[in-house]
Amino acid sequence: MAPRCFVIGDPIAHSRSPMIHRSWLRQYGLAGSYDAVHVLPADLPTFMAQLREGAFAGGNVTLPHKEAVIPFVDDISEAGRAIGAVNTLWREGGRLHADNTDIAGFLGHLDASAPGWQERTGTALVLGAGGAAKGICYGLLGRCVERIILVNRSLGRAEELAASLGKAIEVREWSRASETVAEAELIVNSTALGMSGQPPLEIDLSRLRPGTVVDDIVYVPLKTALLAEAERRGGIAVDGLGMLLHQAVPGFARWFGIVPQVTAQLRATIEADILRS
Numbered sequence: 384m385a386p387r388c389f390v391i392g393d394p395i396a397h398s399r400s401p402m403i404h405r406s407w408l409r410q411y412g413l414a415g416s417y418d419a420v421h422v423l424p425a426d427l428p429t430f431m432a433q434l435r436e437g438a439f440a441g442g443n444v445t446l447p448h449k450e451a452v453i454p455f456v457d458d459i460s461e462a463g464r465a466i467g468a469v470n471t472l473w474r475e476g477g478r479l480h481a482d483n484t485d486i487a488g489f490l491g492h493l494d495a496s497a498p499g500w501q502e503r504t505g506t507a508l509v510l511g512a513g514g515a516a517k518g519i520c521y522g523l524l525g526r527c528v529e530r531i532i533l534v535n536r537s538l539g540r541a542e543e544l545a546a547s548l549g550k551a552i553e554v555r556e557w558s559r560a561s562e563t564v565a566e567a568e569l570i571v572n573s574t575a576l577g578m579s580g581q582p583p584l585e586i587d588l589s590r591l592r593p594g595t596v597v598d599d600i601v602y603v604p605l606k607t608a609l610l611a612e613a614e615r616r617g618g619i620a621v622d623g624l625g626m627l628l629h630q631a632v633p634g635f636a637r638w639f640g641i642v643p644q645v646t647a648q649l650r651a652t653i654e655a656d657i658l659r660s
């Protein structure tokens with residue numbers, strides 16, 4: 384039977400995952416489906432039982448279920464366990480597996496957009512301490528970044544994140560973000576600030592060193608004010624849409640058996656949809 388896949392969330396109508404996976408299904412001429420399914424928190428146990436019984440080959444999980452699905456799976460990847468949140472599920476050998484591919488998505492896009500970033504990065508400045516920031520810090524430490532300076536509005540949340548991932552993370556007050564800019568070879572915005580409908584991200588980039596990589600994981604708008612200013616000052620801008628596209632690769636490979644390419648055409652399709660919205 385052709386694999387049936389899903390993305391579950393509440394809400395879910397905004398998700399661009401169906402567009403990404405259907406585009407690959409068409410491109411590779413594969414039989415199968417990928418649908419958005421609106422699952423309320425109270426309905427999650429029933430949905431996960433259906434998945435276990437074989438209604439689907441697997442799928443993606445978005446807010447608010449990224450942590451809540453964990454008790455329903457049999458095996459969780461090391462990254463998923465470390466972060467305490469997963470976004471990709473699949474059935475294999477009668478067992479339910481889970482992984483967090485946001486990390487691979489973040490790193491995959493950074494590798495593609497700023498080749499050599501890893502060799503040049505001793506210190507990274509990460510803004511934000513939510514679920515995305517935790518994955519990013521985990522991924523950066525896995526790539527041997529020596530020092531992460533973590534800045535978040537709620538200091539306690541940043542301290543918790545640092546305590547869970549280790550000594551290489553130094554926490555600073557939110558008000559010190561601008562003065563920290565000069566210390567970093569890589570700056571990542573993983574807050575919701577700068578996203579359409581959210582307040583702007585107020586950070587002074589006047590001390591940005593040319594060649595610093597500035598990665599904004601917000602992808603609506605496509606080019607955030609942070610990225611535009613970073614480019615103006617000689618930084619290398621890395622946008623959030625690429626992370627979204629790259630995080631979809633491992634799931635598609637599991638369910639449909641082909642490692643898909645993140646092409647300029649796929650990017651243009653999703654960009655057009657974002658510009659329409």
Ligand SMILES: NC(=O)c1ccc[n+]([C@@H]2O[C@H](COP(=O)([O-])OP(=O)(O)OC[C@H]3O[C@@H](n4cnc5c(N)ncnc54)[C@H](OP(=O)(O)O)[C@@H]3O)[C@@H](O)[C@H]2O)c1
Nearest residue numbers: 511512513514515516536537540573574575600623626627
């Ligand atoms: N490109 C991609 O593929 C991708 C993947 C995942 C997430 N994202 C984006 O990343 C962003 C964060 O996602 P998340 O899952 O980590 O969300 P989250 O767990 O809710 O964390 C939100 C973060 O934003 C900060 N924040 C929110 N409003 C703020 C404000 N007014 N002032 C200062 N800080 C504020 C929060 O600080 P406090 O801790 O102080 O509340 C926290 O650090 C979202 O915009 C999401 O769309 C993109």
